[in-house]
């Protein structure tokens with residue numbers, strides 16, 4: 001709704017699989033963002049089944065699902081696209097290392113990235129495009145700010161999490177742990 005309010009795009013499409021939520025959302029949109037002043041659409045569907053409209057300049061925002069789901073969604077969207085006619089703004093709950101790995105493998109490039117803390121939880125917001133120039137890195141080189149105490153806290157928590165994971169599967173998780181440890185501050 002904030003995006004609608006500031007007219008961030010000519011049309012905004014909302015998608016979630018939960019019927020009740022989407023009905024509630026639709027009622028709110030009808031009330032607060034009446035057409036034709038605002039152009040929006042509500043879809044209630046599994047995102048993996050959504051077909052990408054044949055239109056240039058599209059941005060998919062994938063927010064609030066875990067790493068595995070985020071990966072599934074990025075794969076299904078990218079598979080459909082012959083001309084890479086969309087950008088992605090990703091806000092995954094955990095699993096950012098693996099999400100970044102996939103984005104690199106699929107040839108996405110970095111527009112910008114940021115660490116956000118909300119309700120005591122940390123998120124990496126990763127904005128990527130095939131048209132951008134910067135390489136994506138596995139631990140998000142651009143997002144860290146040594147002066148920001150929140151970033152220290154996020155790095156400490158991430159290192160703690162992967163130290164535990166290494167004990168369950170060292171081969172899979174040691175490179176990730178070393179990647180975060182090499183950030184060099186905490």
Ligand SMILES: C[S@@+](CC[C@H](N)C(=O)[O-])C[C@H]1O[C@@H](n2cnc3c(N)ncnc32)[C@H](O)[C@@H]1O
Nearest residue numbers: 015016017018045046047048062063064065069
């Ligand atoms: C934590 S909520 C985040 C909601 C919203 N995207 C946000 O960032 O505020 C996660 C949402 O993902 C939706 N979801 C999970 N799997 C989905 C799928 N396959 N297709 C569409 N939505 C899905 C759930 O129904 C749930 O509403």
